[in-house]
Amino acid sequence: MALATIATVASLATEFGPAVLRGIGSLFGGKTEDVAKDLANLVDHVDSSVNGKQAKAQKVEQLVAQLPPDALVELEKIKIELEKEKNRRLELQLSDKQAEHSETQTTIRAGDAAEDEYVRHTRPKGARLSLYACIAYIFAFDALAAFDKGNGANMEFAGILIAPFLTYMGWRTMDKRGHTTAIKNAFKQGLTTLKTSAR
Helix, strand or coil: CCHHHHHHHHHHHHHHHHHHHHHHHHCHHHHHHHHHHHHHHHHHHHHHHCCCCCCCCHHHHHHHHHHHHHHHHHHHHHHHHHHHHHHHHHHHHHHHHHHHHHHHHHHHHHCCCCCCHHHHHHHHHHHHHHHHHHHHHHHHHHHHCCCCCCCCCHHHHHHHHHCCCCHHCCCCCCCHCEEEEEHHHHHHHHHHHHHHHHC
């Protein structure tokens, strides 16, 4: 069997799971459906007996390599459908992120164009305050560090302070990029630093 096909099928089959494989098999019917069901059963077995994503993919790859050579044509069809599914999911994910960003910018623009002066000035003022707070924090804590009073500004905490400014300017916030845990940890570390410096 073609090693590239086996490796790709194993990786994608592990990623998408047995339900997708059975669905793809039902699209084709016949021999392809039988191979897809066999592959789904392999993935089911490996899911229950092996831990770790990479280890699962390697085990599935080993088991797929043991399939009869005449299954290669069907594996190629399955591979193509799995790749289409991966591309479709990626497209949906990117489309969702783009729509989310667009909605944020639309909200900001609507606030900027509001008739009420208070509403019109709230976001820009909040963004400026965010920038000023970040600058003051960095200068103050780095100045304290210069006199051996702490370790200086925590850049993750500074990132939290400047996030409203960056969002207003059109940047994506860190939590939208999957850094929520890092932000929480940085915030905790920043608070600990503040408490330590205050003593």
